[in-house]
Amino acid sequence: MTHTSTLALPSQRSLPRLGIAPSRVLVHLSLIGYLLLAMLPVLLVLMNSFKTRDAIFSDPLSWPTAETFSLIGYTKVMARSDVWMYFQNSFIVTVASLFFILLFGAMAAWGISEYRFAGNRWLRFFFAFGIMVPIRLGTVSILQIMVGLNLVNTLSALVLVYVAQGLPLAIMILSEFMAQVPGELKDAARCDGIDEFRIFFQVVVPLIRPAIATVAVFTMVPIWNDLWFPLILAPSEKTQTITLGIQQFVGQYATDWNAVLASLSLAIVPVVTLYALFSRQLIRGITAGAVK
Amino acid sequence: MASVTLHQLSKSYGNTPVLHNIDLHIEHGELVVLVGPSGCGKSTLLRVLCGLENISSGELRIDADVVNSLSPAERGIAMVFQSYALYPHMNVFKNMAFGLKIQGSSKEDIAQRVLAAAKVLHIDHLLERLPRELSGGQRQRVAIGRAIVRKPRLFLFDEPLSNLDASLRAKTRIELSRLHRDLAATMVYVTHDQVEAMTLGDKIVVLNEGHVQQAGTPLTLYQQPANRFVATFIGSPTINLLPARVLEASSSGVRLRLNDGSQVVALVDGSQLQTGESVEIGLRPEHCSVDASPVHSGSDDTAMHAEITLVEHLGESNLLYLKTDIGQELIVRGDGNAAVRLGDAVIVRAAPESVYLFRADGTAATRLRPGNMRSAHVH
Numbered sequence: 001m002t003h004t005s006t007l008a009l010p011s012q013r014s015l016p017r018l019g020i021a022p023s024r025v026l027v028h029l030s031l032i033g034y035l036l037l038a039m040l041p042v043l044l045v046l047m048n049s050f051k052t053r054d055a056i057f058s059d060p061l062s063w064p065t066a067e068t069f070s071l072i073g074y075t076k077v078m079a080r081s082d083v084w085m086y087f088q089n090s091f092i093v094t095v096a097s098l099f100f101i102l103l104f105g106a107m108a109a110w111g112i113s114e115y116r117f118a119g120n121r122w123l124r125f126f127f128a129f130g131i132m133v134p135i136r137l138g139t140v141s142i143l144q145i146m147v148g149l150n151l152v153n154t155l156s157a158l159v160l161v162y163v164a165q166g167l168p169l170a171i172m173i174l175s176e177f178m179a180q181v182p183g184e185l186k187d188a189a190r191c192d193g194i195d196e197f198r199i200f201f202q203v204v205v206p207l208i209r210p211a212i213a214t215v216a217v218f219t220m221v222p223i224w225n226d227l228w229f230p231l232i233l234a235p236s237e238k239t240q241t242i243t244l245g246i247q248q249f250v251g252q253y254a255t256d257w258n259a260v261l262a263s264l265s266l267a268i269v270p271v272v273t274l275y276a277l278f279s280r281q282l283i284r285g286i287t288a289g290a291v292k
Numbered sequence: 293m294a295s296v297t298l299h300q301l302s303k304s305y306g307n308t309p310v311l312h313n314i315d316l317h318i319e320h321g322e323l324v325v326l327v328g329p330s331g332c333g334k335s336t337l338l339r340v341l342c343g344l345e346n347i348s349s350g351e352l353r354i355d356a357d358v359v360n361s362l363s364p365a366e367r368g369i370a371m372v373f374q375s376y377a378l379y380p381h382m383n384v385f386k387n388m389a390f391g392l393k394i395q396g397s398s399k400e401d402i403a404q405r406v407l408a409a410a411k412v413l414h415i416d417h418l419l420e421r422l423p424r425e426l427s428g429g430q431r432q433r434v435a436i437g438r439a440i441v442r443k444p445r446l447f448l449f450d451e452p453l454s455n456l457d458a459s460l461r462a463k464t465r466i467e468l469s470r471l472h473r474d475l476a477a478t479m480v481y482v483t484h485d486q487v488e489a490m491t492l493g494d495k496i497v498v499l500n501e502g503h504v505q506q507a508g509t510p511l512t513l514y515q516q517p518a519n520r521f522v523a524t525f526i527g528s529p530t531i532n533l534l535p536a537r538v539l540e541a542s543s544s545g546v547r548l549r550l551n552d553g554s555q556v557v558a559l560v561d562g563s564q565l566q567t568g569e570s571v572e573i574g575l576r577p578e579h580c581s582v583d584a585s586p587v588h589s590g591s592d593d594t595a596m597h598a599e600i601t602l603v604e605h606l607g608e609s610n611l612l613y614l615k616t617d618i619g620q621e622l623i624v625r626g627d628g629n630a631a632v633r634l635g636d637a638v639i640v641r642a643a644p645e646s647v648y649l650f651r652a653d654g655t656a657a658t659r660l661r662p663g664n665m666r667s668a669h670v671h
Contacts, residue, residue: 187344192442193365202390206381206666219348 010187042268049073049261056257071260082237086245091270094223095268097162101219102212104163105170109273110200113175114186124175135161136228143210148231153236161229166219177211178204213281220278224271242267294355294368294445294478295320296341301341301350303333303502310336311502314470318495323472323479325493327525333378333502334482338448341480342371354445370439371448373473375432378438379425384410385419388438395442409440412474429460431508436468440475447479451490465491486528490514498522515662520654523574529611531648532575541565544660546649548573552618554596556646560657574648580624582612583639584632591642596640598622602631614640 047063048056055068062068076084114123135142142161143152151157181204189199205212230244246267249259296318303311311333313385318324326334339345341352343364352360357365368380378387388406397405412417413433423431432452439447442455452468469492472479488512490497496522498513505525506518517523523531539555541562541600546572549554556573565571601621602613603630612621613633624640626632645661 056483167524182375184375185379186340186371188342188371188438189379189390191364191369191371192394192438193341193363194391196392198394203379215322272654 014066020152042090045261045264049258049265053258055263070258073256073258073260074266076256076259077266082085082240085238086240086242087266087270089155089239089245090224090241090267093158093162094220094270094274096155096159097166098162099218100159100221101166101170101175104214104224105167105215106174106205106208106212107200107253108167109171109178110204112171113178126170127171130164131172135165138226139232143232151233153234153239155234155239157231157233158241161233162223162226166223170215171217172212173215174208177208210281213245213278217275220274221271251269295354296446296478296480297351298341299353300349300570301340301347301352303336303345303348309502309581311340314504316497316507318478318480321476321478322494323481323492324495324497325489326480326482326497327484327489329525330484330507332499334499335450337499337554338371338450338480338482342369344371345366350540365395368445369448370442370444370446371450372432372435372439372452373657374451376435376455378421378431380423383435384415384426384437385421387423387434388441390471391442392436394633400569405441405443406437409437412440412471413437421427423645428456428465432456432464436471439510445478447477449479449481452481453483453537454485461488468492469501470595473514480596486526490526494614495528498525500525516659517648517656519649519656520572520587523656527576529577529625530626532577532580532622533572533650534575534622534649535570538562538565538567538569540573541569545644546657548649550596551620552596553618556642556647557644558657559660560647560649561660562649562657565651565657570652572650574650575622575642576646576648577611577623578625580622580640580642582614582624582626582632584636596622597622598638598640600636600638602632603632603634612638614638616640 049061050064051068052070093288146152146157186199189203225243230241246263249256296312297504298316301314328334335557340347347360351358389402392402415433439558455462465488493510496510496513497507500521506522513526514520533549536550539547539549543561543563546558546562596616598614598616600612604611609628610626612624612626649657
């Protein structure tokens with residue numbers, strides 16, 4: 001019979017403090033190195049977004065000083081009302097895609113992990129295949145479909161594509177977690193007379209919340225940052241996302257670096273906020289994950 | 293409460309049959325214990341009763357209703373699981389109230405029923421806690437409470453005590469027994485623990501390989517087992533089995549010769565037996581006596597010569613592991629005194645009324661005086 005119902009991830013253990021082992025120093029050094037590598041470009045963008053145009057060019061690696069400090073980029077960006085619309089578009093697309101990916105991903109994962117039916121294995125393969133093949137390979141046919149459906153230059157087109165793009169990974173991760181929810185728990189719920197939908201929403205989903213948060217973070221960032229599909233499927237003035245909108249400041253002959261850097265800095269804020277919202281759950285998902 | 297009737301009930305997974313034509317009747321308010329070795333189908337039978345598994349063929353009735361195709365809730369069944377299976381994200385109150393809420397009971401009704409059940413189980417001070425903040429015994433009670441509040445027609449228990457430590461298990465066993473009496477509930481209880489089976493059950497059903505071997509009161513199974521399997525399964529340590537040959541048989545007793553040449557009289561109905569037939573006799577460790585100072589043996593008793601190979605002291609008694617002259621191994625329960633030592637030569641006897649007899653096909657001959665006889669003594 002099954003043992004006590006805990007998810008497989010081990011619980012957090014406090015390590016005894018017996019001096020610092022050399023291996024740990026090495027681990028921390030490499031992690032710090034990676035952090036610097038990852039953060040420096042972001043820092044560079046932030047630093048220069050607060051400088052005058054001349055200062056950006058003369059000394060891009062220095063901090064803004066009293067002389068070089070300027071908010072010209074931000075005022076330029078904020079002054080343009082369409083930038084706010086781009087933000088709104090990005091936000092709508094990301095949140096809507098996320099919602100549907102999590103909802104349908106969790107439901108499909110539940111179906112695949114809980115019920116035995118003909119074709120179950122094939123369906124798993126099918127979704128695994130979706131992780132392996134980049135969706136961009138299908139861009140031409142996607143565009144044809146969207147034209148056929150009259151969805152070009154709508155946000156729905158983007159949402160549809162992103163849901164398709166995010167589902168395979170979501171299903172993969174969530175079905176693994178759902179398989180770890182003890183069977184007796186579901187049986188107990190069935191004995192309590194609870195129907196399958198309620199078992200899913202009221203028993204299983206609360207238990208795999210950390211996994212859902214993890215999936216949310218992993219799928220959210222690429223959607224927010226995507227340039228490819230907005231450029232192809234929704235490049236109209238009304239439907240541009242922020243990543244696409246920023247490109248307007250990049251000209252063929254002259255680039256408004258103040259505006260580009262300022263809008264890039266602004267574009268980071270919403271994802272970081274969303275990440276912070278999920279991160280509490282996320283950390284639990286990685287370290288604890290235990291249900292009991 | 294309800295009675296349950298299984299008629300020719302079978303269950304198979306694909307082409308693998310798990311339960312074969314089970315016929316069983318459970319009375320109102322009876323506590324039936326299903327026992328058997330691992331993989332004998334006892335847990336499957338419980339899940340079939342519950343409605344978590346489909347019935348392949350046959351009929352399951354609760355009272356007069358055929359419930360084959362009904363869901364667990366529609367059958368009015370509550371089950372307590374081995375791992376408790378409490379909802380980890382709900383507190384004790386919500387755990388117990390969840391099923392009622394889904395049924396659509398009123399808030400006051402739910403609160404009153406949960407509180408009543410919590411009082412009975414002494415968990416009324418824990419209602420706000422989460423399952424992870426409870427001890428194993430408390431979780432167990434919450435699981436039982438969750439079953440009680442729904443006022444089911446039938447309770448099912450799937451090895452509910454196996455995750456508890458020994459002392460708590462004994463305590464909870466007694467509480468369960470009391471609960472069964474107070475609720476006057478029909479219960480089916482699966483266990484592999486013999487003590488639980490013997491102490492809790494009004495009736496024990498011994499299963500092996502998906503067949504019911506015997507169903508009866510605990511004492512019947514112990515004193516009058518239907519076959520060799522039941523005899524070896526009930527009783528601890530296991531009954532000693534010795535091959536023997538029938539010398540003379542009648543309806544009032546059988547005289548046999550064991551392989552080492554000694555003779556045994558068994559007070560069993562031997563009217564079916566043929567002279568010269570190969571059979572096995574069964575001697576329970578607690579019914580044998582060991583004579584540590586071998587003199588001349590009585591003619592009407594089993595008198596096997598053996599040597600002590602191991603002694604286990606249990607406090608109130610001791611277990612003597614013996615090897616007979618022809619290498620047959622025996623276990624005998626002694627009186628617990630340290631009067632015997634390793635390597636001692638002893639004589640083993642068993643009174644005729646204490647001998648079990650099994651035919652070659654495993655069926656048992658009816659014992660004529662099955663009541664418990666003298667316990668073991670070391671002379």
